[in-house]
Amino acid sequence: xxxxxxxxxxxxxxxxxxxxxxxxxxxxxxxxxxxxxxxxxxxxxxxxxxxxxxxxxxxxxxxxxxxxxxxxxxxxxxxxxxxxxxxxxxxxxxxxxxxxxxxxxxxxxxxxxxxxxxxxxxxxxxxxxxxxxxxxxxxxxxxxxxxxxxxxxxxxxxxxxxxxxxxxxxxxxxxxxxxxxxxxxxxxxxxxxxxxxxxxxxxxxxxxxxxxxxxxxxxxxxxxxxxxxxxxxxxxxxxxxxxxxxxxxxxxxxxxxxxxxxxxxxxxxxxxxxx
Ligand SMILES: Cc1cc2nc3c(=O)[nH]c(=O)nc-3n(C[C@H](O)[C@H](O)[C@H](O)COP(=O)(O)O)c2cc1C
Numbered sequence: 476x477x478x479x480x481x482x483x484x485x486x487x488x489x490x491x492x493x494x495x496x497x498x499x500x501x502x503x504x505x506x507x508x509x510x511x512x513x514x515x516x517x518x519x520x521x522x523x524x525x526x527x528x529x530x531x532x533x534x535x536x537x538x539x540x541x542x543x544x545x546x547x548x549x550x551x552x553x554x555x556x557x558x559x560x561x562x563x564x565x566x567x568x569x570x571x572x573x574x575x576x577x578x579x580x581x582x583x584x585x586x587x588x589x590x591x592x593x594x595x596x597x598x599x600x601x602x603x604x605x606x607x608x609x610x611x612x613x614x615x616x617x618x619x620x621x622x623x624x625x626x627x628x629x630x631x632x633x634x635x636x637x638x639x640x641x642x643x644x645x646x647x648x649x650x651x652x653x654x655x656x657x658x659x660x661x662x663x664x665x666x667x668x669x670x671x672x673x674x675x676x677x678x679x680x681x682x683x684x685x686x687x688x689x690x691x692x693x694x695x696x697x698x699x700x701x702x703x704x705x706x707x708x709x710x711x712x713x714x715x716x717x718x719x720x721x722x723x724x725x726x727x728x729x730x731x732x733x734x735x736x737x738x739x740x741x742x743x744x745x746x747x748x749x750x
Pocket of ligand 1: 575
């Protein structure tokens, strides 16, 4: 009888120990307006991963302008928002998906707070983000500088305006990077860059047309066929929005790279801007 009781106790204890960690993957994310949350949930559902939101003690719960103002003030003062303690132990996971919105070209401040509080060095990290126009590459550069001893794996980023593309893109992203089993058709390399034709220049203008932060003229393009259409990387001269407040002449133009997706029967859209 004693032996049976002891065995039952061991089994209960073992079950309790495994309850906390249910996957080798953890999806850890901050999201203010639920775009990054949608990507986080997609990844967690596809992988059966554990998921945890990073939460601020005082949430950024104002509108866009209020958030910009608070965030700019914090940046000027060198202050990071206080975040709530995590309920998971990051050490229990092999791979951590780290998600964030891009704020001012990099990961949003609550993620900077997390990196101050929780040591992710030595971990495998898959960054993912949502943005108005771009910032995966610049935020990954900052992550690598902040976590020199972590292995930062290829990341995924998506424009807020293309959030409906997330289910298909996330599934493909996970398969391409060997995180999810399943077939996928590899994409060809981009062609060499060449001067744009008039038609390609017009396609570029349509793709960036209604986006207020881009006023650029396409000069070169590389392209490749993708299922259902074409993908382009335009090199464009980014024309200044106007004279800087304290300058008498306009700042010189610089070059940006703009990725554009033109699917058959749909208007072309830009998918990210590299500045
Ligand atoms: C304070 C602030 C700064 C932002 N800065 C950028 C930026 O530099 N580049 C960009 O492409 N989008 C920027 N955005 C847009 C957000 O990245 C985008 O709306 C994102 O999808 C929000 O994600 P969330 O819904 O998970 O909070 C900014 C938004 C806010 C509120």
